[in-house]
Amino acid sequence: MAVKIITDSTSDIPPEMAKNMGITVIPLTVSFGNEHFLDNVTLKPDEFYRRLSLSGIYPHTTQPSPAVFKENYEKLMPQADGILVINISSKLSGTYQSALSAVTMLENISCPIEIIDSQTVSLALGLLAIKANDLAKSGKTLGEIKEAITQSLPDAQPVMFFDTLTYLHKGGRIGRAQSMIGSLLSVKPLLTVRDGVVTPLTRVRSLQAGMDQLYNFAAQHSTLEYVGIGYATSTTDALKLKERLAPLFPPEKIYLTQVGPVVGTYTGPNTLCINIIGKS
Structure with missing residues (x-):
């Protein structure tokens, strides 16, 4: 037996990828009015963004209940030496508390x-x-994996290009980026997450300039251990960024995933994001 890994759907690991890797992904819920959907399970990203663009109802999200985590613990325990749960920032969601x-x-x-x-x-x-999960498959113990991931927390960073802050503002997750509201007429913000809170980095005037910033963010790191690109609606832009990153990191090792409905509730469409584990 080995250590089993659980995360939640805000990780934006697609269900098929999670299944192939053996990672358990617990979905949050996204709701349009009285319609409730499991994130990336009963509502897929493309349909979500279609609804987001056409519906007059702004969606809201809900964390998984403790009972859902309990059910998954009970399912995995007979086949595990240990279970490690890695959740979204507790400052952005109550999911971590549900897991506890x-x-x-x-x-x-x-x-x-x-x-x-x-x-x-x-x-x-x-x-x-x-x-x-890679560490678990290599035979590391629960304690060793927890220590390694804890040490990697400062090195795990997203940088997100936003077409608009409207959705983040409506969803109440704008954090330190509040200072940008009112000054974004013809510019696009780039945000990150620091100390568990959404934090502004800079602003640009075009998608191309935003992609330059995403590339530069990766390039400033002396070591890149893991790299992933997240996109909301444009696979083309994500593939262009992946190709551009080739001199820095093997393209075949770059994860490319679509931003799911729960995270998309706050980013909106047209978001492009680079995610790394690396050291400057």
């Missing part, structure tokens, strides 16, 4: 369970889960 609460609900704990607040979101979170 679920442990106290278990009657019989047959293997140790450790839970990490990633202090990040989207594919930066996903890369942490992928790294943990």
